[in-house]
Amino acid sequence: MSATTMSATTTPGTADRYARLADAFLARVRATPTDRWDAGSPCQGWTARDVVAHVINGHRGILAAIHGTPPSPAHGVAVSPMAEAPAVEPGADLAAAFLACRADVLAALRDPALAARPLPGGPLGPVPLEQAVDVIGALELLGHTWDLARATGGDEILDQDAVARTHQALLPLHAELLDTGAFDASVPAPDGADAQTAFLCFIGRRP
Structure with a gap:
């Protein structure tokens, strides 16, 4: 089988998995009450608004690397280094900003x-885009979906298949993730923890 055929075969699966996680994140964005955007999140020093802006900014950074063009502010969301949370203008449409990034990543x-x-x-x-999205992209979307839900009183239940698959893929990468500075040290999971709790503890959250 040629490399082109393999990519054409594997990409739809990756795209579908990404779309499910992106849609789950978008649902939490849309469900955020207006008075909860300034609520503190599990990400130290970040509000719920910062979490969403960070995810948007990360998407833009990936797209910029793939297309070889610098990211641009849009929908009231500025640009910052990928590990940070960019500034957000008052009244910015965060759902529209994320939708635009989602569409570009899917394409x-x-x-x-x-x-x-x-x-x-x-x-x-230096791995292919589809592999990076399937592992690190899934980590970002799962972790920050939970962060946003926890900050805003939203639905904290994550895609259990994605949680298990992503946790397994990340286990051998723990040291590399810590070296990025964007990944908190793991905390011990309680005895009998379910898959979601074990994953969240692995990425440094305290569910």
Whole structure:
């Protein structure tokens, strides 16, 4: 089987998995009460608004690396280094900002050439876009979906299949993730912890 055929075969699965996690995140964004955007989140020093802006900014950074063009502010959300949370203008439409990024990432994942294009650096090294999205992208969306829900009183239940798959993929990468400075040290999971609790403890959350 040629490399092109393999990419064309594997990309739809990655795209579908990404879409489910992105849609779950978007649902929490849309469900956030107006008076909860300034609520503190499990991410130290970040509000609920900061969490969403960070996810948007991370998407833009990935797209910029794939397309070779610098990210641009849009929908009232500025640009910052990928590990940070960019400034957000008053009245910014965070759902629209995320939807735009979601659409662009899906388009890239469904393009065999772009899906196979390696991203530079990161804890996985220079791996194809689809692999980075399937592991680190899933980590970001799962973790920050929970962060946003916890901050705003939303639905904290995550996609259990994605939780288990992502946790397993991340286990051998723990040291590399810590080295990025964007990943908190793990905390011990309680005895008998379910898959979601074990995953959240692994990524440094305290469910």
